[in-house]
Amino acid sequence: MFEFDDPNLLVGPQTSxxxxxxxxxxDCALVETTDIITPLVDDPFLFGSIAAANxxxxxxxxxxxxxxxxxxxxxxxxxxxxxxxxxxxxxxxxKLREAGVCLVGGHSIEDDELKYGLAVxxxxxxxxxxxxxxxxxxxxxxxxxxxxxxxISTGIKxxxxxxxxxxxxxxxxxxxxxxxxxxxLECGAHACTDITGxxxxxHATEMAxxxxxxxxxxxxxxxxxxxxxxxxxxxxxPGGLYRNRDHYAPMLKADSQLEDDLLPLFxxxxxxxxxxxxxxxxxxxxxxxxxxxxxFAVEIGHVVPKEAYPLLIR
Amino acid sequence: MKTIDTTGLSCPxxxxxxxxxxxxxxxGEQLQVLVDTVTxxxxxxxxxxxxxxxxxxxxxxxxxxxxITKK
Numbered sequence: 001m002f003e004f005d006d007p008n009l010l011v012g013p014q015t016s017x018x019x020x021x022x023x024x025x026x027d028c029a030l031v032e033t034t035d036i037i038t039p040l041v042d043d044p045f046l047f048g049s050i051a052a053a054n055x056x057x058x059x060x061x062x063x064x065x066x067x068x069x070x071x072x073x074x075x076x077x078x079x080x081x082x083x084x085x086x087x088x089x090x091x092x093x094x095k096l097r098e099a100g101v102c103l104v105g106g107h108s109i110e111d112d113e114l115k116y117g118l119a120v121x122x123x124x125x126x127x128x129x130x131x132x133x134x135x136x137x138x139x140x141x142x143x144x145x146x147x148x149x150x151x152i153s154t155g156i157k158x159x160x161x162x163x164x165x166x167x168x169x170x171x172x173x174x175x176x177x178x179x180x181x182x183x184x185l186e187c188g189a190h191a192c193t194d195i196t197g198x199x200x201x202x203h204a205t206e207m208a209x210x211x212x213x214x215x216x217x218x219x220x221x222x223x224x225x226x227x228x229x230x231x232x233x234x235x236x237x238p239g240g241l242y243r244n245r246d247h248y249a250p251m252l253k254a255d256s257q258l259e260d261d262l263l264p265l266f267x268x269x270x271x272x273x274x275x276x277x278x279x280x281x282x283x284x285x286x287x288x289x290x291x292x293x294x295x296f297a298v299e300i301g302h303v304v305p306k307e308a309y310p311l312l313i314r
Numbered sequence: 315m316k317t318i319d320t321t322g323l324s325c326p327x328x329x330x331x332x333x334x335x336x337x338x339x340x341x342g343e344q345l346q347v348l349v350d351t352v353t354x355x356x357x358x359x360x361x362x363x364x365x366x367x368x369x370x371x372x373x374x375x376x377x378x379x380x381x382i383t384k385k
Contacts, residue, residue: 158329236326
């Protein structure tokens with residue numbers, strides 16, 4: 001049903017990659033993606049900025065450069081003030097400007113619940129597409145944002161998240177993956193994905209399975225946002241986290257005896273960071289360049305030949 | 315024993331209502347929270363235990379109930 005026989009379709013829906021890639025010339029391909037989210041903060045401008053950073057992320061994760069975007073607005077007929085809608089789209093537009101992306105149009109439709117997102121088009125050289133399934137054994141794994149946006153967002157909804165934790169989470173969610181992606185391309189990354197709804201464990205598992213290898217991750221090296229432990233203690237855990245755990249826990253082998261210790265790794269992320277696989281010496285160069293450019297990057301593990309489980313957590 | 319029905323509510327609403335109901339209880343009183351998802355059951359158990367109250371979950375009539383004893 002989802003197979004389209006076209007030699008120019010370089011990345012289609014079958015491989016569950018971050019975005020589709022379609023070649024339009026020998027040296028140019030389109031990178032196409034869309035992402036729509038429900039409000040996770042009260043401030044409409046901030047929500048719009050997060051939604052835009054989130055939608056653009058898939059293009060960066062493919063090694064592409066986003067160029068145009070279209071607004072997608074789902075809105076109840078009444079109950080949402082016009083000023084709030086304007087502020088959401090202003091937040092989105094501001095983030096597009098920061099990314100050097102042009103808004104070219106959009107569409108709105110009546111819906112029961114407010115949602116906002118964008119359809120984004122980027123460009124990439126067909127030989128420079130960074131897929132999620134092309135890591136190599138021996139690669140080092142680097143993550144470019146800490147985890148926890150799903151848990152902190154749940155805390156925001158319950159009005160129980162600490163103000164400082166909320167501010168930190170919002171800062172990460174509005175941070176573009178542009179710089180990390182640029183440096184990853186300069187360093188010749190083998191594979192990349194952005195961490196979104198399936199959480200770190202879900203996306204790492206998919207990357208490992210796609211490559212036919214095993215990802216070995218060190219729990220103690222994984223960066224987690226402030227306030228996450230409190231959210232878990234209080235039961236402010238999003239349903240998506242439990243669904244990710246139910247689906248992916250059977251596919252991993254963990255040394256940790258503490259189940260709670262792994263929960264942040266299942267947390268669904270909005271506008272999460274990039275998980276990048278680089279050869280040993282390229283990883284060293286990447287970590288040096290990110291440090292020099294004030295771009296967050298933490299090594300969290302490495303890639304090994306295929307074992308019984310696609311994911312090992314030590 | 316006081317009972318609140320959180321069936322049909324999505325996360326984090328069951329936790330919010332449980333915490334509000336617990337505030338109206340005296341020490342030693344019990345609260346029953348009706349839930350219909352594993353997410354709500356786990357989260358209500360966690361929030362009660364984070365307050366150092368005893369909490370147990372059981373299946374009942376095709377749904378689930380969490381019983382919390384306030385200390």
